[in-house]
Amino acid sequence: MNPQRMSYVYTALKWLAAGFLCIFLITSLSGSDRTSGTSFQTMKDAVTGACDMTKMQTADNQMIKRLYGIDPGDYDGVTLSYPLTNMGAEELFLVKLKDVSQQDAVRDAVDARLVTQKNSFEGYGIDQYAMLERSIVEIRGNYALFISGDNPQKVLNAFNNAF
Amino acid sequence: MTFSSLLFLFLFMPVFLLLYHLVPGRVKMPVLLVLSFVFYAWGSPRNLILLVLSILFNYAAGLQIDAFIQMGRESMVRISTILTVAVDLAVLCFFKYVTGTLPIGISFYTFSVLSYIFDVYRENARAETSPLYMAVYVAFFPKVISGPIVRFCDFQEQLDNLRFSRSDLLVGLNMFLQGLFKKILIADTLGKAFGNVTSLSTMAGGTAWLGMIFYSLQLYFDFSGYSDMAIGLSRMMGFRFDKNFNYPYLSANISEFWRRWHISLGAWFRNYVYIPMGGNRCSSLMQARNLLTVWVLTGIWHGSTLNFLVWGLYHGFFVLLEKFVIKDRLEAVPVIVRILITDFLAFIGWVFFFSPSLGGAIHYLGQMVCMDGIGFWNQTTSFILKENLLLLIAAVLLCTPFVKNMHDHLAFRRGGVFRAVSVGIYVLLFFLCVAELVSATYTSFLYFKF
Numbered sequence: 001m002n003p004q005r006m007s008y009v010y011t012a013l014k015w016l017a018a019g020f021l022c023i024f025l026i027t028s029l030s031g032s033d034r035t036s037g038t039s040f041q042t043m044k045d046a047v048t049g050a051c052d053m054t055k056m057q058t059a060d061n062q063m064i065k066r067l068y069g070i071d072p073g074d075y076d077g078v079t080l081s082y083p084l085t086n087m088g089a090e091e092l093f094l095v096k097l098k099d100v101s102q103q104d105a106v107r108d109a110v111d112a113r114l115v116t117q118k119n120s121f122e123g124y125g126i127d128q129y130a131m132l133e134r135s136i137v138e139i140r141g142n143y144a145l146f147i148s149g150d151n152p153q154k155v156l157n158a159f160n161n162a163f
Numbered sequence: 164m165t166f167s168s169l170l171f172l173f174l175f176m177p178v179f180l181l182l183y184h185l186v187p188g189r190v191k192m193p194v195l196l197v198l199s200f201v202f203y204a205w206g207s208p209r210n211l212i213l214l215v216l217s218i219l220f221n222y223a224a225g226l227q228i229d230a231f232i233q234m235g236r237e238s239m240v241r242i243s244t245i246l247t248v249a250v251d252l253a254v255l256c257f258f259k260y261v262t263g264t265l266p267i268g269i270s271f272y273t274f275s276v277l278s279y280i281f282d283v284y285r286e287n288a289r290a291e292t293s294p295l296y297m298a299v300y301v302a303f304f305p306k307v308i309s310g311p312i313v314r315f316c317d318f319q320e321q322l323d324n325l326r327f328s329r330s331d332l333l334v335g336l337n338m339f340l341q342g343l344f345k346k347i348l349i350a351d352t353l354g355k356a357f358g359n360v361t362s363l364s365t366m367a368g369g370t371a372w373l374g375m376i377f378y379s380l381q382l383y384f385d386f387s388g389y390s391d392m393a394i395g396l397s398r399m400m401g402f403r404f405d406k407n408f409n410y411p412y413l414s415a416n417i418s419e420f421w422r423r424w425h426i427s428l429g430a431w432f433r434n435y436v437y438i439p440m441g442g443n444r445c446s447s448l449m450q451a452r453n454l455l456t457v458w459v460l461t462g463i464w465h466g467s468t469l470n471f472l473v474w475g476l477y478h479g480f481f482v483l484l485e486k487f488v489i490k491d492r493l494e495a496v497p498v499i500v501r502i503l504i505t506d507f508l509a510f511i512g513w514v515f516f517f518s519p520s521l522g523g524a525i526h527y528l529g530q531m532v533c534m535d536g537i538g539f540w541n542q543t544t545s546f547i548l549k550e551n552l553l554l555l556i557a558a559v560l561l562c563t564p565f566v567k568n569m570h571d572h573l574a575f576r577r578g579g580v581f582r583a584v585s586v587g588i589y590v591l592l593f594f595l596c597v598a599e600l601v602s603a604t605y606t607s608f609l610y611f612k613f
Binding site: 007011014017018020021028035062065071072076098099100101 | 212213216217219220223224226227230231233234247250254257258261262265267354355357358361362519
């Protein structure tokens with residue numbers, strides 16, 4: 001085939017690929033990786049406002065590292081409220097990521113924490129275990145939420161509204 | 164998937180190497196491509212669609228430009244190149260500055276496809292007619308996520324003359340392991356020390372200085388470790404890429420630092436931005452413009468926030484200062500002093516790099532000059548220094564070729580028992596890495612976010 005004809009074929013293929021690229025970009029705007037411009041404080045207020053915080057205490061950075069194995073300095077914002085006593089299973093963990101590549105690290109940290117908690121209560125803390133079973137892990141764009149409590153769905157709704 | 168994960172070390176890498184070396188020659192590239200896609204898509208399959216679309220778009224664009232060159236239609240060659248580059252950059256900027264969510268490796272593979280388009284446009288390379296080879300160039304799993312950014316013309320040459328010997332496997336494995344040790348045993352440990360510093364709400368000046376030093380060393384071992392692993396893996400397949408780091412903290416000035424740090428990115432900007440703009444074959448004013456352009460682009464390539472732009476300009480300023488103001492006067496200063504000054508300037512620059520914003524960087528610099536009001540040294544500073552002193556000494560030593568030269572001299576020149584000891588040390592360090600990987604939480608590479 002002569003170069004003239006080939007140039008038509010390549011041009012068509014090139015702009016076809018460009019068209020699919022455009023579609024990909026448009027869908028990216030509404031995909032699960034879409035980030036939120038909501039400030040960490042606003043998000044924190046929204047989720048703590050939807051949660052019974054009386055059975056929890058706020059963790060400092062050392063405690064966050066101990067319980068979740070992550071360094072709060074690596075993220076734009078981290079807050080953890082954990083049970084007041086060893087017999088509690090209520091927990092609220094909210095992280096604002098610097099970028100979505102940190103999603104896996106946070107997901108692993110939350111999964112590990114959930115396994116530890118379930119192992120702690122398995123066999124004797126029936127209510128606590130059930131609460132952990134109902135807990136919700138939501139990782140969306142630049143935010144991650146882990147909520148274990150009486151009404152995790154209410155906290156998730158608040159999270160989604162604020163996102 | 165990352166190189167420093169158990170899944171990669173004990174499943175992906177051995178399976179890949181076995182398959183790659185057992186299959187007949189004509190099947191090697193399809194195997195390499197399929198497993199590169201698997202590697203890239205692991206954890207985020209959606210991003211693979213973008214990578215494939217980018218490959219298709221640039222594959223067709225390269226052939227289109229080549230067809231216009233053959234037809235002698237210069238204006239169409241230029242228009243087609245400009246439009247292609249514009250689309251590639253628009254996609255990168257869309258994710259970098261609009262969504263703020265970067266598909267992993269996009270900064271690196273975009274620079275790879277741009278290298279292809281520029282090489283075809285400048286007729287440094289022929290347009291790739293094989294979509295398989297084009298896809299292998301872009302998606303090549305050792306480099307797709309964090310480089311090194313290999314020029315298309317160099318990669319094409321390697322593909323055309325791919326040879327493999329048993330020594331490639333050994334040399335590559337050696338490089339890979341050295342990179343793994345750098346990442347797991349040095350960088351991640353320094354990262355923990357840096358994390359301990361940044362988790363303090365207030366800190367003495369000395370503590371902030373220690374934090375800056377920890378991060379500067381961590382970044383070097385993290386990224387150069389990744390690069391060593393990438394280059395080592397490539398070597399195990401028969402590809403030979405130049406090193407990406409050459410003891411940068413032994414540089415005697417900032418210009419030299421950038422010839423030794425992330426060498427492939429510097430080379431990319433030199434070949435595709437600085438030289439086409441006129442390089443240093445023009446007036447001093449135009450040279451300054453060219454250099455500043457490169458440094459602004461280097462800054463914003465790393466991130467969308469103002470601190471990265473300031474970081475780029477900061478380095479650009481010192482490069483200009485050395486080139487036009489200080490010139491040869493630095494030669495009179497003892498080399499050790501020049502190295503210390505260069506490291507000091509580079510380390511200060513990393514404060515802009517690790518801070519989440521310009522305000523954060525200024526705040527941290529303020530803490531370094533005791534703005535927290537708790538003096539320069541306190542018990543926390545002593546504790547952190549004492550806890551990490553051995554690590555710091557080891558890291559500083561490993562920033563020089565001293566340990567490597569001594570090892571190579573003993574293991575390869577004297578041989579005998581020294582070689583056996585060397586093998587023993589490698590095995591021990593590997594087990595330490597595995598133990599660390601089993602017990603530790605996932606730690607990503609610092610450059611994955613770019």
